[in-house]
Amino acid sequence: MRLGRAAAPIIAFVVLGVVVAVVPSFVSAFRAQQLAYVGIYLVALIGLNVLTGYTGQISLGHGAFMAVGGYTTAILMSDHGVKDVWTIPLAALVAGVGGFLFGIPALRLSGLYLALATFAIAVSMPAVIKRFESFTGGGSGINLFGTPELTASLTPVTILGQELVFNDWLYYLSWTVALIGYVIAWLLLRGRTGRAFRAVRDSETAAQSSGVSLPRYKTLAFGVSAAYAGAAGSLFAIATTFVNPDTFPIALSILLLVGVVVGGLGSLVGLIAGAVFIQFLPIWSQEISQSPGAPSVVSGLVLIALMFVLPMGVAGLVGRLRLLTRRGYHRADSQAD
Amino acid sequence: MSKKIALALFALVLTLALGATAALAGVGRTAADPGVSDREIVIGATTPLSGPFSSVSSVTIGASAYFKHVSANGGVNGRKITFKYLDDQYDPAKTVQLTRQLVEQEKVFAIFNTIGTEHNLAIRDYLNASKVPQVFAASGSTTLGRDAAQYPSAIGFQPSYQAEGWVYGKYLARTRPGAKVAVLFQDDDYGKDLLGGLKRGLQRSKVKVVAAEPYSATSADVQSQVAKLKASGADTFAIFAVGKFAIQAYVYANKFGWRPKLVINNIVSSASNVMAIASEGGTNKVVPASISGVFLKDPTDPKWRNDAGVKLYRQILKRYAPGANANDPYHMYGMAAAYTFVEALKKTGKTPTREALVKAVASLNITKNPFMIPGIFIKTGPNDRFPIEQMLLQRWQKNSWRSFGGLWGYRSA
Numbered sequence: 001m002r003l004g005r006a007a008a009p010i011i012a013f014v015v016l017g018v019v020v021a022v023v024p025s026f027v028s029a030f031r032a033q034q035l036a037y038v039g040i041y042l043v044a045l046i047g048l049n050v051l052t053g054y055t056g057q058i059s060l061g062h063g064a065f066m067a068v069g070g071y072t073t074a075i076l077m078s079d080h081g082v083k084d085v086w087t088i089p090l091a092a093l094v095a096g097v098g099g100f101l102f103g104i105p106a107l108r109l110s111g112l113y114l115a116l117a118t119f120a121i122a123v124s125m126p127a128v129i130k131r132f133e134s135f136t137g138g139g140s141g142i143n144l145f146g147t148p149e150l151t152a153s154l155t156p157v158t159i160l161g162q163e164l165v166f167n168d169w170l171y172y173l174s175w176t177v178a179l180i181g182y183v184i185a186w187l188l189l190r191g192r193t194g195r196a197f198r199a200v201r202d203s204e205t206a207a208q209s210s211g212v213s214l215p216r217y218k219t220l221a222f223g224v225s226a227a228y229a230g231a232a233g234s235l236f237a238i239a240t241t242f243v244n245p246d247t248f249p250i251a252l253s254i255l256l257l258v259g260v261v262v263g264g265l266g267s268l269v270g271l272i273a274g275a276v277f278i279q280f281l282p283i284w285s286q287e288i289s290q291s292p293g294a295p296s297v298v299s300g301l302v303l304i305a306l307m308f309v310l311p312m313g314v315a316g317l318v319g320r321l322r323l324l325t326r327r328g329y330h331r332a333d334s335q336a337d
Numbered sequence: 338m339s340k341k342i343a344l345a346l347f348a349l350v351l352t353l354a355l356g357a358t359a360a361l362a363g364v365g366r367t368a369a370d371p372g373v374s375d376r377e378i379v380i381g382a383t384t385p386l387s388g389p390f391s392s393v394s395s396v397t398i399g400a401s402a403y404f405k406h407v408s409a410n411g412g413v414n415g416r417k418i419t420f421k422y423l424d425d426q427y428d429p430a431k432t433v434q435l436t437r438q439l440v441e442q443e444k445v446f447a448i449f450n451t452i453g454t455e456h457n458l459a460i461r462d463y464l465n466a467s468k469v470p471q472v473f474a475a476s477g478s479t480t481l482g483r484d485a486a487q488y489p490s491a492i493g494f495q496p497s498y499q500a501e502g503w504v505y506g507k508y509l510a511r512t513r514p515g516a517k518v519a520v521l522f523q524d525d526d527y528g529k530d531l532l533g534g535l536k537r538g539l540q541r542s543k544v545k546v547v548a549a550e551p552y553s554a555t556s557a558d559v560q561s562q563v564a565k566l567k568a569s570g571a572d573t574f575a576i577f578a579v580g581k582f583a584i585q586a587y588v589y590a591n592k593f594g595w596r597p598k599l600v601i602n603n604i605v606s607s608a609s610n611v612m613a614i615a616s617e618g619g620t621n622k623v624v625p626a627s628i629s630g631v632f633l634k635d636p637t638d639p640k641w642r643n644d645a646g647v648k649l650y651r652q653i654l655k656r657y658a659p660g661a662n663a664n665d666p667y668h669m670y671g672m673a674a675a676y677t678f679v680e681a682l683k684k685t686g687k688t689p690t691r692e693a694l695v696k697a698v699a700s701l702n703i704t705k706n707p708f709m710i711p712g713i714f715i716k717t718g719p720n721d722r723f724p725i726e727q728m729l730l731q732r733w734q735k736n737s738w739r740s741f742g743g744l745w746g747y748r749s750a
Contacts, residue, residue, distance in 0.1 A: 037434070167441075245553075246555075295387050
């Protein structure tokens with residue numbers, strides 16, 4: 001019975017994996033690079049989903065954890081000659097520890113106060129980066145293009161017999177990390193930890209009285225989500241080949257939260273839709289109008305419209321479509337996916 | 338149908354849809370170099386159309402208007418110039434992504450006049466490796482001209498910030514011996530180059546820099562820095578800051594009762610609209626002491642009221658960028674750069690190639706750019722990658738800039 005219920009998600013996941021693997025053969029190299037960024041945002045959103053969707057904590061500061069991951073990667077690559085791929089888990093670790101440490105004082109905060117505290121991290125990160133200039137390169141940043149540690153930026157790399165140019169390499173790298181990250185998150189969330197997270201989200205008092213340790217699970221949620229943001233930041237630095245304080249602005253933290261909301265909390269479909277939204281909205285709004293200031297206005301209007309039309313995000317839409325099918329009706333009660 | 342399979346199909350449909358749109362782009366270019374066809378040349382740039390630095394995007398609007406004017410009048414060797422520009426929100430990460438989009442998807446011939454120092458430096462390696470010319474970058478960063486050996490196809494436009502600072506230093510050394518200078522500077526290449534140039538100009542003189550306070554572009558304001566500078570007892574204030582920070586520098590100096598004998602404002606922030614705001618309706622007592630450098634004709638300077646170049650500028654803006662404020666001198670910058678590009682393009686012959694463009698840009702000799710102050714010429718050569726190396730000084734008097742004195746020339750590098 002258990003295996004039967006798990007079979008459908010596993011099959012669908014494998015199908016997704018196959019789709020991801022073959023897409024580059026159908027699209028231009030440049031489009032593959034844009035999809036690579038979708039994969040990068042997806043990694044960050046998976047983590048933010050754990051924190052916000054499952055544990056109910058709002059964060060407006062995940063751009064800062066991406067910055068931590070991005071700078072860890074850049075510094076390891078340019079100053080210590082570490083190959084780009086190996087910096088990804090290290091960046092995730094550093095950012096994860098940072099998130100965990102932040103979670104400790106944040107235990108006393110909730111709701112809007114927590115959001116403000118995370119926002120403070122996002123606001124102060126560029127200044128902190130510039131403060132430690134000898135370490136981070138300050139305002140001029142760190143350039144990675146063409147260095148031997150950066151795979152394929154100048155000449156294609158050969159993997160499993162396939163020659164990959166930079167754009168395709170980025171695509172496969174980020175989507176591999178995203179899919180592995182999703183599996184890890186799924187395993188984490190379907191067990192006791194996931195149940196504890198949901199208990200914290202639904203009611204902290206009830207969770208405490210059932211023996212769920214709030215400090216433990218809240219800090220764990222921060223640590224895990226920051227680790228994902230760090231991995232995303234690492235991939236971002238590799239893809240952009242350049243980091244400086246302005247490449248992780250406050251707008252990024254806000255966009256990540258927007259992605260989670262537009263995508264809808266708690267579902268992979270939603271997260272992919274959210275990542276697509278973050279990547280392509282600025283591009284689409286420019287196609288509508290290019291007068292100075294107009295693209296932001298268009299983005300804002302689109303967001304407002306979406307909140308009216310799809311208050312539960314894309315995942316909510318998919319959920320509602322499911323309700324229309326008979327089998328979906330029976331499973332409508334269970335929130336877990 | 339299970340939700341998971343729905344997810345997989347959703348992903349498939351989405352990516353195929355995106356792939357289909359990609360297939361439609363970039364069709365129909367038939368020529369040796371990308372971006373060149375029988376009828377048109379396509380060039381690209383990124384510019385901050387949104388965000389706190391969006392006022393600088395007027396440069397791009399001015400350039401775009403000029404290209405439309407040229408295209409409407411026969412183009413260059415029968416080819417129109419199509420100028421595609423994208424909004425990078427002054428975020429260098431977006432500059433990198435959008436520049437790649439311009440090169441790989443829009444297949445532009447060259448990247449022209451991208452805005453921002455860090456932004457141009459972030460894309461320089463990529464453009465160099467892809468052999469795409471990066472011409473007339475809208476930044477005075479000294480490395481753009483200095484690293485020509487390593488980056489043969491990248492070149493700036495305006496006087497380098499170091500050179501600009503040097504002129505201010507030399508002017509102070511000659512006219513105000515014994516002066517004490519306090520400097521507010523942005524803590525990136527732009528601000529540091531200006532400060533470094535100033536110090537070099539002051540070498541072996543009796544003028545001293547007694548205080549220098551940095552601020553970062555992400556700071557909220559510069560109040561504490563200005564307070565410290567006033568406390569240093571300096572009698573000369575140098576503002577190497579951008580836009581709103583330059584305005585704040587004036588406002589806070591006035592508020593704290595600081596009356597420096599001379600204020601030096603840098604070229605980037607000396608636009609008359611910025612000065613007008615800083616004047617606080619005429620009540621600001623620090624603004625009237627200002628001098629700055631200039632190499633373009635300021636459309637609000639009474640000296641150029643009947644000048645043919647300025648009249649042309651106003652006509653072009655009115656026709657091709659209706660709604661643009663003609664008194665905003667950033668438009669003039671864009672037009673001057675666009676004019677220079679067109680002249681370089683003319684030298685590439687019947688079928689322009691990227692190599693020919695780079696050669697033309699490295700051997701410029703333009704003496705009559707209608708948008709620049711007469712006498713200032715645009716010259717480059719095998720050992721000289723700084724197109725503009727002259728400027729006039731100007732003084733803020735009665736709510737407008739008036740240039741004075743002779744041309745300052747210098748060797749950059």
